Amino acid sequence: MRGEIALTLRAPLDRPVDASELGLTRAAELGAGEIARRTVRVAGAGPVPLGELFEVRGGGPGAERVRFAGDLGQVEGLGAGWEAGELLIEGDVGRMVGARMKGGRIEVRGRAGWGAGLDMAGGVLEIRGDAGPRAGGAPLGAKRGMSGGEILIRGSAGPEAGAAMRRGLVVVAGDAAEGAGRGTIAGTVVVFGAVGPAPGQWSKRGTIVALGPVEPGPTYRYTCTYRPEYLVLLLKHLAERRGVPAAARYLSGSYRRYSGDLAELGAGEILAWTPS
Amino acid sequence: MKIRGVLIEDTFAEAFTMRAARVVITGATPHWAMAAALKLTGFATSVIGCKCEAGIERELGSGETPDGRPGVSALFMTMSKDELPKRLIERIGQTVLTCPTTACFDGLPQAPDRVGVGSALRFFGDGFQASKVIAGERFWRIPVMEGEFLVQEKFGMLKAVGGGNFLILGASAEAALAAAEAAVEAMAGLEGIILPFPGGVVRSGSKVGSRRSKTMIASTNDAYCPTLRAVTRTALPDGVNSVLEIVINGLDAAAVSRAMRAGIAAACREGVIAISAGNYGGKLGPHHFHLRRIMADQA
Numbered sequence: 001m002r003g004e005i006a007l008t009l010r011a012p013l014d015r016p017v018d019a020s021e022l023g024l025t026r027a028a029e030l031g032a033g034e035i036a037r038r039t040v041r042v043a044g045a046g047p048v049p050l051g052e053l054f055e056v057r058g059g060g061p062g063a064e065r066v067r068f069a070g071d072l073g074q075v076e077g078l079g080a081g082w083e084a085g086e087l088l089i090e091g092d093v094g095r096m097v098g099a100r101m102k103g104g105r106i107e108v109r110g111r112a113g114w115g116a117g118l119d120m121a122g123g124v125l126e127i128r129g130d131a132g133p134r135a136g137g138a139p140l141g142a143k144r145g146m147s148g149g150e151i152l153i154r155g156s157a158g159p160e161a162g163a164a165m166r167r168g169l170v171v172v173a174g175d176a177a178e179g180a181g182r183g184t185i186a187g188t189v190v191v192f193g194a195v196g197p198a199p200g201q202w203s204k205r206g207t208i209v210a211l212g213p214v215e216p217g218p219t220y221r222y223t224c225t226y227r228p229e230y231l232v233l234l235l236k237h238l239a240e241r242r243g244v245p246a247a248a249r250y251l252s253g254s255y256r257r258y259s260g261d262l263a264e265l266g267a268g269e270i271l272a273w274t275p276s
Numbered sequence: 277m278k279i280r281g282v283l284i285e286d287t288f289a290e291a292f293t294m295r296a297a298r299v300v301i302t303g304a305t306p307h308w309a310m311a312a313a314l315k316l317t318g319f320a321t322s323v324i325g326c327k328c329e330a331g332i333e334r335e336l337g338s339g340e341t342p343d344g345r346p347g348v349s350a351l352f353m354t355m356s357k358d359e360l361p362k363r364l365i366e367r368i369g370q371t372v373l374t375c376p377t378t379a380c381f382d383g384l385p386q387a388p389d390r391v392g393v394g395s396a397l398r399f400f401g402d403g404f405q406a407s408k409v410i411a412g413e414r415f416w417r418i419p420v421m422e423g424e425f426l427v428q429e430k431f432g433m434l435k436a437v438g439g440g441n442f443l444i445l446g447a448s449a450e451a452a453l454a455a456a457e458a459a460v461e462a463m464a465g466l467e468g469i470i471l472p473f474p475g476g477v478v479r480s481g482s483k484v485g486s487r488r489s490k491t492m493i494a495s496t497n498d499a500y501c502p503t504l505r506a507v508t509r510t511a512l513p514d515g516v517n518s519v520l521e522i523v524i525n526g527l528d529a530a531a532v533s534r535a536m537r538a539g540i541a542a543a544c545r546e547g548v549i550a551i552s553a554g555n556y557g558g559k560l561g562p563h564h565f566h567l568r569r570i571m572a573d574q575a
Binding site: 167188205207224226227228229230232233234236237241251267 | 342343344379404406408409410411415417423424426
């Protein structure tokens with residue numbers, strides 16, 4: 001790709017690396033030399049120049065993409081605060097990838113650890129593999145999480161996907177573990193596979209769209225079966241712009257609507273696709 | 277200049293700058309989309325008495341609408357940018373929100389000026405409404421007895437052209453009407469234009485002001501009334517016994533010009549003596565559509 005910055009892992013990592021203070025937030029920002037001098041924190045070793053861990057090539061003005069190659073499962077906070085351009089991670093990545101992301105696009109071609117897109121505000125975070133717990137969620141102890149943007153998880157999601165989200169969209173092409181959309185203030189979680197226990201628990205508003213099996217909790221109440229027109233727009237958007245196609249039966253079908261969490265504000269909903 | 281023996285007068289149509297929105301209505305069937313569109317664009321012939329001018333642009337197939345259902349595209353025009361959202365809110369609120377199965381979308385997504393429509397209509401939801409942002413656009417879901425009414429929060433607003441026109445000067449009422457019908461048929465479905473009058477045709481063209489009343493802003497265009505030929509400064513050639521006008525509003529001057537060309541070409545038929553146009557001496561409207569330039573290669 002024209003104007004790419006390529007970072008290739010020199011040797012497998014044997015301990016956690018904290019990249020959340022790396023300050024690499026856009027593709028066209030820095031040259032290879034400057035990036036190599038930026039430091040990450042290696043557990044037990046303190047600040048270490050990125051160039052010691054990665055071979056850095058390319059870069060400079062006009063760079064459109066930053067590409068990391070290697071198993072980055074030990075790297076935390078990569079892409080934190082990402083603002084513009086594309087960040088491509090060719091393998092697995094550790095905790096909090098794309099945390100506080102504001103714009104641009106991050107693609108993880110492997111799995112992502114805990115808190116992917118934590119506190120995200122904009123842009124698109126795509127995870128080709130599975131995502132760990134609390135993807136698109138709020139930092140622990142925080143009242144509000146994701147406030148914008150889209151997270152696409154092509155595998156399955158761990159517990160509490162979209163927890164306490166305020167706005168935005170979390171899409172899980174596989175299954176979502178327990179507590180999806182827990183405590184949401186608004187926003188949307190779409191699950192193509194099975195939805196785990198207690199979806200939308202303690203949510204004030206927000207939507208969980210369940211295209212697969214779902215069991216709403218006791219604080220959700222069935223209201224009606226209907227066809228929410230906006231859902232067609234959302235599913236068309238995912239198919240046409242995000243490459244996540246929905247079968248025709250989801251576009252033309254009916255949905256059972258459950259209101260909840262009635263122990264909270266009760267303005268949230270679970271929309272469960274139902275075969276006609 | 278003559279086309280098939282019909283004189284094209286050396287004159288021009290004078291048109292005004294207006295503000296326009298395109299409203300896309302979808303429904304479960306073409307019938308319901310059209311039912312809403314007909315009500316939405318009803319009583320919207322002229323800003324003189326209706327506060328806005330509106331019409332159906334064309335029917336849309338399911339592949340052309342945001343939600344994949346059959347739809348109708350309508351254009352809305354007002355004289356000022358402040359008027360446009362008012363008219364959209366009251367009309368969509370009374371005619372589309374109320375119509376079974378319909379949803380309402382902005383048809384000018386590229387227009388940089390945006391006016392709030394769904395953002396006002398949402399209050400009908402009495403606090404039960406909810407919004408969703410999809411691809412950067414906010415949509416309001418308003419609960420209604422049928423289920424849910426979906427309306428886009430903001431609609432694009434463009435500067436547009438209102439009042440493009442031509443006059444069909446017929447030897448008889450029958451000939452003028454047949455020519456007008458042919459012209460309307462030729463212009464039907466052209467993108468970016470509407471014909472806001474009934475069936476696309478006006479029989480009561482107006483002049484500015486009144487001979488008798490200072491408060492009237494428009495009155496009958498006596499120069500083109502055949503019955504007044506002997507008592508007023510007539511503009512009618514000999515042999516003309518009926519005049520009908522086609523008024524064309526468009527999203528831009530090029531769209532109006534294309535429509536005039538198609539309409540005039542179709543109107544030049546047996547029984548039509550001349551084609552003329554309404555203007556105010558070029559002093560009021562910035563858009564001038566010269567008939568002979570528009571029809572230059574048709575003679």
